[in-house]
Amino acid sequence: MEVLVQGNAARVLKAYGWVMLVIIILPVIMIVPISFGAGSAIVFPPKELSLEWYYNLVDDPRWGRDALLSLQVAGVATLLATVTGTAAAIGMSRIENKALSKFLKMFFIAPMIVPLMVISVGLYIVFARNGLLGSMWALAIAHAIVVLPFVVMPVMSRLASLDPAYERASASLGATQIRTLFEVILPLLVPAIIAAAIFSFVFSFDEVVLAQFLASPRFETLPRKVWDGLSQNGLDKTVTSIASVQLFMVLVAFAGWNIWKAARTGVLASRARALAAIAANTKNAPAVDLPANGSLPMNVALKSAPPVGTPAILPSAEAGPAKASEQHGYGIDFQHMSKFYGDKVVVEEANFSVKPGEFLTILGPSGSGKTTLLMLVAGFISPDAGRLMLGKRDISRVPPHQRDIGVVFQSYALFPHMTVAQNVAYPLRARGVSKAEQQAKVKWALERVHMQDFAERRIAQLSGGQQQRIALARAISFGPRALLMDEPLSALDRNLRVEMQREIRSLQQSLGQTVIFVTHDQEEALNMSDRVAVINEGRVQQVATPRDLYLKPQNSFVANFFGESNLFHGTADGNSLKCGDRDFPLSQANSDTAILCVRPETVRLAAPGQPAPEWAIEGTLTNARFLGSLLHMQFATTYGTLVVTRPLDGTIEIPEQGAVRRLFWAPETAHVMTH
Numbered sequence: 001m002e003v004l005v006q007g008n009a010a011r012v013l014k015a016y017g018w019v020m021l022v023i024i025i026l027p028v029i030m031i032v033p034i035s036f037g038a039g040s041a042i043v044f045p046p047k048e049l050s051l052e053w054y055y056n057l058v059d060d061p062r063w064g065r066d067a068l069l070s071l072q073v074a075g076v077a078t079l080l081a082t083v084t085g086t087a088a089a090i091g092m093s094r095i096e097n098k099a100l101s102k103f104l105k106m107f108f109i110a111p112m113i114v115p116l117m118v119i120s121v122g123l124y125i126v127f128a129r130n131g132l133l134g135s136m137w138a139l140a141i142a143h144a145i146v147v148l149p150f151v152v153m154p155v156m157s158r159l160a161s162l163d164p165a166y167e168r169a170s171a172s173l174g175a176t177q178i179r180t181l182f183e184v185i186l187p188l189l190v191p192a193i194i195a196a197a198i199f200s201f202v203f204s205f206d207e208v209v210l211a212q213f214l215a216s217p218r219f220e221t222l223p224r225k226v227w228d229g230l231s232q233n234g235l236d237k238t239v240t241s242i243a244s245v246q247l248f249m250v251l252v253a254f255a256g257w258n259i260w261k262a263a264r265t266g267v268l269a270s271r272a273r274a275l276a277a278i279a280a281n282t283k284n285a286p287a288v289d290l291p292a293n294g295s296l297p298m299n300v301a302l303k304s305a306p307p308v309g310t311p312a313i314l315p316s317a318e319a320g321p322a323k324a325s326e327q328h329g330y331g332i333d334f335q336h337m338s339k340f341y342g343d344k345v346v347v348e349e350a351n352f353s354v355k356p357g358e359f360l361t362i363l364g365p366s367g368s369g370k371t372t373l374l375m376l377v378a379g380f381i382s383p384d385a386g387r388l389m390l391g392k393r394d395i396s397r398v399p400p401h402q403r404d405i406g407v408v409f410q411s412y413a414l415f416p417h418m419t420v421a422q423n424v425a426y427p428l429r430a431r432g433v434s435k436a437e438q439q440a441k442v443k444w445a446l447e448r449v450h451m452q453d454f455a456e457r458r459i460a461q462l463s464g465g466q467q468q469r470i471a472l473a474r475a476i477s478f479g480p481r482a483l484l485m486d487e488p489l490s491a492l493d494r495n496l497r498v499e500m501q502r503e504i505r506s507l508q509q510s511l512g513q514t515v516i517f518v519t520h521d522q523e524e525a526l527n528m529s530d531r532v533a534v535i536n537e538g539r540v541q542q543v544a545t546p547r548d549l550y551l552k553p554q555n556s557f558v559a560n561f562f563g564e565s566n567l568f569h570g571t572a573d574g575n576s577l578k579c580g581d582r583d584f585p586l587s588q589a590n591s592d593t594a595i596l597c598v599r600p601e602t603v604r605l606a607a608p609g610q611p612a613p614e615w616a617i618e619g620t621l622t623n624a625r626f627l628g629s630l631l632h633m634q635f636a637t638t639y640g641t642l643v644v645t646r647p648l649d650g651t652i653e654i655p656e657q658g659a660v661r662r663l664f665w666a667p668e669t670a671h672v673m674t675h
C-alpha cells in the first residue's frame with residue numbers, strides 16, 4: 001500500500017486516532033468495572049468488588065421480563081424489517097419506470113427523514129384507536145417501520161454494485177427467476193442483509209422514544225424501564241450490570257458470527273471436496289498443472305475428436321466415460337430482426353444465418369450493436385421486428401432460461417459464493433439432473449478445459465485465465481444448442497489471449513458447437529472464425545469468410561475495418577475506372593460509379609527508370625514503420641496517402657524517406673465495390 005503521510009504528520013495522525021478511540025470506547029468499557037463495584041455510588045475504579053448488582057438483576061424478575069420483551073420486540077422488528085426491506089429493495093431495483101422507482105425510494109426512506117417524535121405521535125394515534133397500545137406486536141411494527149430505510153438502503157446499494165451479468169448468466173444457464181433469486185441474488189446480498197439485520201436489532205433493542213409512546217407501564221421494554229428509573233431516582237446501578245451483560249452478549253454474538261462463517265466455509269469446502277473427488281478421479285486423463293495465469297503448457301494436446309455431425313449426447317452417469325464430440329450445435333437464423341431503443345435503431349434488419357457447428361464472429365467498432373445482437377440471441381432483450389430461429393424453432397419470444405443457449409460473459413459472471421464445481425453444476429441442478437449425472441457432467445466439462453484439479457477452488461482463488469476456462473466449462477456442461485461469447489478474452493494479456501483463442505477454437509471444433517463470438521479485434525476474428533459478420537451502426541454490412549472479407553469486401557466500411565486498404569472513387573467504363581486524370585484497369589467490365597479497393601501488400605513500387613504502367617501513380621515516401629514482420633510505408637500522392645506494406649524477409653530494399661516511386665498493381669488483385 002502506498003504511504004501517503006509520513007514522519008511527524010503520520011505520528012500526529014496516529015496519536016489523534018488513538019485519542020479518538022479511547023474517547024469513544026472508554027466510557028463504554030468503564031461500565032464493566034463499575035458494575036462490579038459494591039454500594040450504589042458510581043465509583044471508577046471500584047474500591048470494593050461485589051456481584052450485588054448482578055444478584056439484583058437476577059433477583060428482580062421485572063428486569064428479566066422487560067429484557068425478554070425487548071428481545072421479542074427486537075426479534076420481530078428485525079424479521080419484519082429485514083424481510084420487507086430486502087423484498088422492497090429487490091422489487092424497486094426491477095422497476096423500469098424511473099418516476100415510480102424514485103417515488104417508492106422516497107417512501108421507504110421517509111422514516112429516516114421524518115423526526116421520530118412525529119412518527120411516534122402518528123403511530124400512537126393509530127394504535128390507540130385500534131386498541132393496540134401496550135402490545136408487543138404494535139411496538140415491533142413501529143420499530144420495523146423506523147428501521148426500514150436502514151435495510152432498504154444497504155441492500156439497494158449492494159444490488160447496484162452487483163454485476164448485472166450474474167442474473168443474466170443464471171437465466172442463460174436455465175434457472176427460473178425464483179431460483180436466480182434464492183440461489184444467486186440473495187446469497188450475494190447476505191453481507192448487506194446481515195448488516196441491516198444487526199442494525200435493526202440493535203436499534204430496536206435500544207429504542208426508547210417509540211417505547212415511551214407505545215409500550216405501557218405494565219408492559220415495558222428494558223430501555224424504557226432504565227429510562228424511567230433514571231428519571232425518577234437517578235441512576236439505578238443495576239443498569240450497569242445490564243449494560244455489561246449486553247456488552248458481553250455483543251462479544252459472544254460477534255465471536256459466534258465468526259465461528260459460523262468459518263464453519264460455513266468448511267461445509268462448502270467439504271461439499272466441494274466431494275465433487276472434486278469425483279472430478280479428480282480421472283485416472284485415464286493425465287492431470288495438468290496450469291500456471292497461475294491459466295495458460296496451458298504448449299505440450300498439452302487438446303483432446304482429439306471424431307468428425308462433427310454426430311447427434312448431441314452428453315455424458316450421463318450411466319454412459320460411462322465422456323467421449324470428445326458429444327455436442328452439436330443448432331443453426332441460428334436471423335430473419336429481418338430489428339431492435340430500437342427509443343427511436344434509435346440499434347440493430348437494423350439483421351438477416352443472416354449461422355450454420356450448425358459454425359464459429360461466427362460479430363465484428364464491429366464500439367457501439368455498433370454487437371452486444372445487442374448477442375443479447376437478442378440469448379433472450380435478454382426482445383426484438384421489435386423480425387424473427388429468430390434456433391434450428392427449426394422460433395425463439396424470438398422464448399425466455400432465456402428456456403433457450404438452452406450457453407453464454408460466456410465478458411466479466412465471466414462466475415458466482416463468487418459457489419465453488420468451481422458448484423458453478424459448473426449450476427445449469428444441471430437448474431434442469432433437475434440427478435446428483436450422479438451432475439458429477440459426471442461436471443467432471444466431463446472440467447476435463448474439456450483442463451481444470452479438473454480445480455473443482456473445489458473458490459472463484460476468487462482463480463486467475464483471469466482460469467476463470468475464463470471455468471466460465472466456458474459452465475456454459476458447455478449442459479449441452480447447449482449454441483454458445484454465445486461476448487468479448488470473453490478482452491481482460492486477458494496478449495499471450496494468454498492468443499492461447500485461449502486457439503483453445504476455444506479447438507474445443508468448439510471438437511464439440512461441433514455453434515458459436516457466436518463478439519469482438520472488436522479483427523485479428524481475433526481472423527484467428528478464430530469460420531465466418532465473420534461485420535456490423536456498423538446496427539447494420540450487418542457483410543457476412544463472409546475472413547478470406548472473402550479481405551479479398552472481396554462488399555463496401556468501403558468493410559474494406560477499411562477489415563484490414564487496411566487504398567480506395568479510389570471513380571466511374572467505371574468497361575474495363576477501366578476513371579478516377580481523376582487516370583484510367584485504372586479493372587479485371588472485370590463494369591459500368592457504374594464504383595470504388596476500387598487496393599490492399600497495401602498488392603501495391604508494387606517502381607524506382608525511377610524502372611518499368612511501370614502508364615497509369616502508375618507517383619508517390620513520395622513520407623513514413624516507414626517496422627511492424628514486426630512487416631514494413632509499413634506511406635506515400636503522398638495526388639490521390640491522398642497510399643499505404644504499401646512489404647514482408648520483412650531481410651532482402652527487401654527499404655527506400656529512403658522522401659524517395660519517389662511509381663505505384664501500381666496487378667488489376668486482378670484489386671477489388672471493385674459499389675459503395
Ligand SMILES: Nc1ncnc2c1ncn2[C@@H]1O[C@H](COP(=O)(O)OP(=O)(O)OP(=O)(O)O)[C@@H](O)[C@H]1O
Nearest residue numbers: 341342346364365366367368369370371372373520
Ligand atoms: N439499454 C439501452 N438503452 C439505450 N441505448 C442502449 C442500451 N444498450 C445499448 N444501447 C446503445 O445501443 C448501441 C449499441 O450498443 P452495444 O452495446 O450493442 O454496442 P457494442 O457494439 O457491443 O459496443 P461495445 O463494443 O462498446 O461493447 C450503442 O449506441 C448503445 O449506446
